[in-house]
Amino acid sequence: MDERIREHAEVLVDWSARIESGDDVVMAVSGGAHELAVATAELLGERGANLVATYSSGEVQRAYLRGHDDEFDADPAHELALFENADAYLALGGGHNTSATADVPGERRRAHARATEEIREVRLATDWVKTVHPTRSLAQQAGMAYEEYQDFVYDAVLRDWESLADEMEQLKRIFDDGSEVRLVTEDADLTMSIEDRTAVNSAASVAYDSHNLPSGEVFTAPYATEGEVLFDVPMTIRGKRVNDVRLTFEDGEVVDFAAGQNESVIADVLETDDGARRLGELGVGMNRGIDRFTDNILFDEKMGDTVHLALGRAYDANLPEGESGNDSAVHVDLITTVGEDSRLEVDGEVVQRNGRFRWEDGFEE
Amino acid sequence: MDERIREHAEVLVDWSARIESGDDVVMAVSGGAHELAVATAELLGERGANLVATYSSGEVQRAYLRGHDDEFDADPAHELALFENADAYLALGGGHNTSATADVPGERRRAHARATEEIREVRLATDWVKTVHPTRSLAQQAGMAYEEYQDFVYDAVLRDWESLADEMEQLKRIFDDGSEVRLVTEDADLTMSIEDRTAVNSAASVAYDSHNLPSGEVFTAPYATEGEVLFDVPMTIRGKRVNDVRLTFEDGEVVDFAAGQNESVIADVLETDDGARRLGELGVGMNRGIDRFTDNILFDEKMGDTVHLALGRAYDANLPEGESGNDSAVHVDLITTVGEDSRLEVDGEVVQRNGRFRWEDGFEE
Known part of the structure; x- marks a missing residue:
């Protein structure tokens, strides 16, 4: 593993989210963020935190939203309870296609966002941090070669x-x-x-x-x-x-x-x-x-x-x-x-x- | 997508788990089960169920357990609350390496299992179903070619x-x-x-x-x-x-x-x-x-x-x-x-x- 992935996880866990022993952490893993998830999980273990990893895949989200109609249940109890009991939420972005949900109708997306507003508020009340793992898809969006983009991301993330x-x-x-x-x-x-x-x-x-x-x-x-x-x-x-x-x-x-x-x-x-x-x-x-x-x-x-x-x-x-x-x-x-x-x-x-x-x-x- | 993946998802959602509108579903996605997760998510949307997807990666689990010591918190509140409020739990197996957690000490594994016994019981009290998506890793374990193994799995799953x-x-x-x-x-x-x-x-x-x-x-x-x-x-x-x-x-x-x-x-x-x-x-x-x-x-x-x-x-x-x-x-x-x-x-x-x-x-x- 690229040593910078471990350094990224250290900044995320220690500097950004200030994870401590006993913290209940939800780590949302995007489709392309597997390696950062592995490095972060190891550190969460070292810090004595408790981990639930969720799968934050654009393709899964697209399939679910397209399958559904415009009537969503308000704030499903299991998801609400997960975040109500979480101390921190680490969102590890970085998918395989930045347009993965491009064909989800806007109204469907908005209806879902409206129905899950309390979940979002409860999540934002935790010690939440959003970051990204450099993927080829993000390199492409940036118009950069993959290794060039990795250097770019780590220069931005691994600061003093x-x-x-x-x-x-x-x-x-x-x-x-x-x-x-x-x-x-x-x-x-x-x-x-x-x-x-x-x-x-x-x-x-x-x-x-x-x-x-x-x-x-x-x-x-x-x-x-x-x-x-x-x-x-x-x-x-x-x-x-x-x-x-x-x-x-x-x-x-x-x-x-x-x-x-x-x-x-x-x-x-x-x-x-x-x-x-x-x-x-x-x-x-x-x-x-x-x-x-x-x-x-x-x-x-x-x-x-x-x-x-x-x-x-x-x-x-x-x-x-x-x-x-x-x-x-x-x-x-x-x-x-x-x-x-x-x-x-x-x-x-x-x-x-x-x-x-x-x-x-x-x-x- | 192989049409059999959609048929597998249909058997899982409708015959096996009997998902109905309003059900709060936790779908655990193994590292290699992405396609089955996509097909299942679409059906869960069609049935009007509510979805939380978790990331059930052997490599993430290994990193977490190896990072941790043998003292685990008993039944972390966020994970317990997730399953206490779930109606169904769909475990989509199929990773990239059946030996992904081979170097986790047995005592570590057992200590974690003991500490999370209530979570396991609460999960087994839901309408839970365990299945697998055919991956190359499972084909290898079976001593079969990949396409041959896919045929094998779908012959077993897609029954009357x-x-x-x-x-x-x-x-x-x-x-x-x-x-x-x-x-x-x-x-x-x-x-x-x-x-x-x-x-x-x-x-x-x-x-x-x-x-x-x-x-x-x-x-x-x-x-x-x-x-x-x-x-x-x-x-x-x-x-x-x-x-x-x-x-x-x-x-x-x-x-x-x-x-x-x-x-x-x-x-x-x-x-x-x-x-x-x-x-x-x-x-x-x-x-x-x-x-x-x-x-x-x-x-x-x-x-x-x-x-x-x-x-x-x-x-x-x-x-x-x-x-x-x-x-x-x-x-x-x-x-x-x-x-x-x-x-x-x-x-x-x-x-x-x-x-x-x-x-x-x-x-x-």
Whole structure:
């Protein structure tokens, strides 16, 4: 076994999920994630945790959903009980075909999601972590050779997370103390309020309210957005390739938009509900182990020298206790690079310029 | 997909497990059983059942057990809750290596089995069915080519179960009404009491108290065994090849034994406890879809023209309500063919002679 698979499992079990002796763990194994499952199971045994492995196969899920009609039982008791009694949920992604469920009707999928909402909430109340094992299918989606893609994934996952967490803490504090963020690039000049919002130092660990491995971003929930922004990173949204999305905001709402390709996808997103026209997230990518875009949001939005904004739902972790933020059925991330001729300001002070943070060598005041 | 995989799933879901709308089903998928899992999931969807798929990989299990020490938590809450709330449990066997857990220390394995005894009991209280998907690994164990083995498995599984159940009912009635069974072959003359015992018509369906697919045997719990028997079918017991096992019974207990190979394995079995020296089962194989021995008890003991006897634990289903039968930590099946020059008598009446039952063409009184 590639030694990096064992290292990946160690980061997952110890740094990310903080598994301890006696923890009841559900490990969901995607069709192509067998080797990571083996390495993770061994560590779970070493830590004295209790393991239930579930089979998270896209093809099994497709067959079940296509066989079923649109009427699903609400929150089946056996699945609900499994997660109600679980301390942690480790989702090991990585299948053999990223389009494995492509021919499941959208309405079927949504009906199932609605019927199992309580299960999802109970699962998200555990110490859950989502990661991926590098498969040939994901390499193909990224347009990369298999071994090249393995290197890419492990560069992103096998970081010195403790020191990255310390670095990200600096940006979190600036956001927490600040009132207004301004993003300026060659094709953007956008201001957002972040007053009274709490930033999350997303350091790939449940100890940081962070549930993705890799992670490496600081995010908050902006509002009262004004100005224009161009997202220069191409993405697949709802199965369609979208690029050069341009949004214009007034009074916190999108009032104009355009896209270089599949503009109708953006129109569909914006028409979902009122909240879909407002931002739910401002995130700053700080994982310099990620050196390219691979059309996989788990990686893309964490890449160093990028900023992403999401239309739609805000995360509770960013809001004052008991307050609710922007509400929407969607949360669609869009990404812009922040390299040459760009800057991020908080209350008029430059925090990042031309891809260098204030505390880094090469930062120009 | 091979159409026989879908037919296998249909027998499993409809005939064997009797799945109905609203049933909460746990489907355990072995490493090589993906295709059967897909076909089964589609049918579970069609029937309106609720599915949790678990990953029953020998390699994951090995890694977990080897990582762990010998101290396991008793019946972890999440796994217990899953099965307490399940109506049915479908175990889809078929891995990539029948020796996948060969280097797990026996004591580790036993410690884990002891710690999870309640989970096992709760699981066996559901409508559980065990079957196998034909894999290359199982073909290899059987000494057969892959396609040849697929034909073998589907011949055994895709029977007219309803009509086989009707036929087996005749033998069940004879056993239920009878007091004494006598088995005579060239190398056996054995009598057993079956007075007050109830035979099970094991027709591969929970509706018949039968939990194996394929099945096709009638079995009961004999006692007061007297005489001698030679088991001419070779088997692997505790990882060792055993053949030509000869047992001599007096007053229901083994008083002498021999074997053509690895006799010490039989000695070990007999020394387990008192119950290991008495019989727990007499079974008559009646599945004529099984035409050869493949060193897999799921198939071997159901083959037509065979009789098997098990040393050790008796099944409750064979006993009067509330009564307990022979008790032991083991249940080890041994098989003899009953072709030429053999007969099975109940209370002096011949039921099967030279491989023909009383109700079959070619039976000689």
